[in-house]
Amino acid sequence: MSEEGRHTHATAHRAPSTCPVCDSSLQLTRLGCPGCGTEIAGIFEQCRFCALSSDDLETLTVFLASRGNLREVEKHLGVSYPTARQRFGQLLDRLGLGTEQTAPAVDRDQVLADVASGQITPAEAQRLLGGG
Template identity: 65%
Template sequence: MSERVRAAGPQHEHRAPSACPVCGDRLAVTRLGCGTCGTELAGLFAPCDYCALDDRESEMLRVFLASRGNLREVEKHLGVSYPTARARFNDLLRKLGLAGAEEAPSAPNRDQILSEVASGALSPDEAATLLAQL
């Protein structure tokens, strides 16, 4: 983004929603605009699968790519157990539509979740969500 656009536009960017707040279907990009000159383009544009990732998923993908696919490195960087790193990676693959049908969800067990809360690698809210899924 150019300095001129930053100065003229908002000081922070917001992530565009990916799902319709009414029906839950995926939203389509239909308008693009230039913050500098005001030019607008209207049409139906191809969606960006990676743009729909939340901050945690984007971080997982960034760390995975930076570690060249080494889940042990991902585990160390994120401060989680190997099963949790693998589960997050599998969740990311599923969200992107890249998981094979034979791949079963690999969620951490109760003891792993509680251990990660105790070590500070997992927040109590995240743990509660994971425990509710067991």
């Protein structure tokens, strides 16, 4: 690899998904080749995963690596199973893949136990239980 190519990869940053001035969604309008300098301009479709936060990407990676095992996501997040399901549901919603019919049932006793043990905050418990 050329010195220029190595430099490009070393300084690569994650592209923002929203405008820092007005918070509108940004459009991908230019692509460039670090090898030969070719540039292509237009309006290109964004990757739906590129707008996810680093935490969401890590959670999704754990889910995929564990072949869909939410118990592994639970361990990774350090939360109860209902909380892991709820957070994964929110991740699916951010990807446009969630549906109201598949919203996970929340075990009230488990949520209260999670608050008592300090695994979740009272505000998060209230949200899980539909109060906020």
